[in-house]
Amino acid sequence: MLWEERSSSRAFGFKVVCPGPDFAMLAKTVLSLGLWLQFAAGQDTPERGPQPSISTSEGDLLFLLDSSGSVSYYEFSKVKEFMWDLVRPFTFGPKDVQASIIHISTTPTMEFPFDRYQSSATLQQAIRDTQQLMGDTNTGKALSYAKEKLFSNEAGARPDVPKVLVWVTDGFSTDDISEPMQLLKDMGVTVFIVSTGRGNYLQLSAAASQPPEKHLHFVDVDDLPIITEELRDAIRDVIHANHLHAVDITSSSFRLVWPELLSQETGYYTIEYGPTDDLARKRTKQVSGAHTSLVLSNLAPETTYEVALIPESNIHYFPPQTTRVTTLAEGSKVRHLRFEDMGPNTLKASWDSADGKVLGYRVRCRRQIGPSSVLSVSPQIHSVLLTDLASGTTNKVCVKPVYKNQPGKRLCRMVHMQPATEAQGYKHRQRA
Numbered sequence: 001m002l003w004e005e006r007s008s009s010r011a012f013g014f015k016v017v018c019p020g021p022d023f024a025m026l027a028k029t030v031l032s033l034g035l036w037l038q039f040a041a042g043q044d045t046p047e048r049g050p051q052p053s054i055s056t057s058e059g060d061l062l063f064l065l066d067s068s069g070s071v072s073y074y075e076f077s078k079v080k081e082f083m084w085d086l087v088r089p090f091t092f093g094p095k096d097v098q099a100s101i102i103h104i105s106t107t108p109t110m111e112f113p114f115d116r117y118q119s120s121a122t123l124q125q126a127i128r129d130t131q132q133l134m135g136d137t138n139t140g141k142a143l144s145y146a147k148e149k150l151f152s153n154e155a156g157a158r159p160d161v162p163k164v165l166v167w168v169t170d171g172f173s174t175d176d177i178s179e180p181m182q183l184l185k186d187m188g189v190t191v192f193i194v195s196t197g198r199g200n201y202l203q204l205s206a207a208a209s210q211p212p213e214k215h216l217h218f219v220d221v222d223d224l225p226i227i228t229e230e231l232r233d234a235i236r237d238v239i240h241a242n243h244l245h246a247v248d249i250t251s252s253s254f255r256l257v258w259p260e261l262l263s264q265e266t267g268y269y270t271i272e273y274g275p276t277d278d279l280a281r282k283r284t285k286q287v288s289g290a291h292t293s294l295v296l297s298n299l300a301p302e303t304t305y306e307v308a309l310i311p312e313s314n315i316h317y318f319p320p321q322t323t324r325v326t327t328l329a330e331g332s333k334v335r336h337l338r339f340e341d342m343g344p345n346t347l348k349a350s351w352d353s354a355d356g357k358v359l360g361y362r363v364r365c366r367r368q369i370g371p372s373s374v375l376s377v378s379p380q381i382h383s384v385l386l387t388d389l390a391s392g393t394t395n396k397v398c399v400k401p402v403y404k405n406q407p408g409k410r411l412c413r414m415v416h417m418q419p420a421t422e423a424q425g426y427k428h429r430q431r432a
Contacts, residue, residue: 068133070137084127166231244258244322246323246325251299262311
């Protein structure tokens with residue numbers, strides 16, 4: 001075996017000539033060491049020629065936009081603003097997110113192919129320039145058209161990347177949507193629905209991906225900014241589902257989730273993590289190849305961690321996956337959100353206080369029927385009255401603490417309002 005040292009202004013490493021059977025394991029070990037050293041040095045990965053690559057954000061995002069005559073010009077403009085804001089933080093490109101728009105009208109029309117706009121700025125401008133077509137609300141026909149385009153090379157779509165459909169609707173369609181929507185979901189498309197009208201909850205909850213409390217939003221067109229952050233996070237979770245990412249982030253822990261690459265028999269995973277500003281405090285854990293998640297605990301609050309997942313196998317080579325995760329401030333989430341009946345169409349929402357120096361609480365109620373509302377209360381108040389909750393509707397209530405330098409984390413519950421009866425009075429059913 002011959003070791004030949006080399007150096008450059010950007011990185012260092014070794015050229016390895018190793019014809020034996022242990023070459024794959026040795027090469028992987030050298031690459032893993034180099035990965036962590038580059039973390040510490042803050043350098044980009046040196047070029048090593050062709051090799052497998054895993055993007056941290058590949059996905060095809062399709063907006064199904066109601067462009068029919070049932071939508072006013074004002075509503076259409078507000079929806080475009082919502083879409084513009086929703087895509088703002090994403091990175092676009094052939095190895096990242098790609099996006100397109102299909103108009104719902106008499107005949108469905110694709111505004112532009114997925115691969116046309118390769119930056120957030122150009123995509124946002126294209127959304128601004130999108131014009132309403134008018135015509136009939138043939139949503140079923142548009143969904144069938146979307147099924148073709150989401151898997152079409154000619155439309156710029158890519159194979160083997162997550163597919164996300166965001167349907168923004170006023171709740172009305174002139175044709176059937178159930179069959180084409182089910183075909184899309186059967187093909188692996190994740191469906192989010194944003195209803196700005198008084199759509200049928202049972203129909204739309206069946207059309208959206210499950211569970212509906214995560215994939216279905218009822219909101220007045222003027223209140224669309226209220227759901228932007230939540231929907232953006234949910235889309236990001238779908239896009240990241242096939243790559244290393246963090247969920248259940250708290251002030252002292254988070255859960256790492258990654259795709260199934262190995263098995264109990266074919267290898268194990270090494271996880272290396274440490275604070276970005278002090279990588280000398282790097283820690284290492286190992287789990288069997290049967291694992292696809294791991295909770296990292298005893299972490300510092302409000303700290304950014306660099307994390308590397310290194311699949312270890314003598315059979316296959318998988319490149320390391322990396323991510324960066326920031327823990328929350330201490331006590332940045334309220335606890336135990338509860339509801340109490342206060343008469344017809346009225347509930348009292350109560351919660352336990354969050355830890356830390358809370359400046360106040362923001363309570364959002366997204367009604368299935370009627371406008372959404374946002375209430376801000378002082379840190380001493382831990383309950384509010386929610387009114388105008390129509391019987392037979394399902395409404396989403398979220399409470400989030402407000403801090404000076406750290407965003408709080410919302411706690412949400414779905415609440416179903418049942419009709420009153422003379423014998424039972426007015427009841428509600430809470431769903432986590």
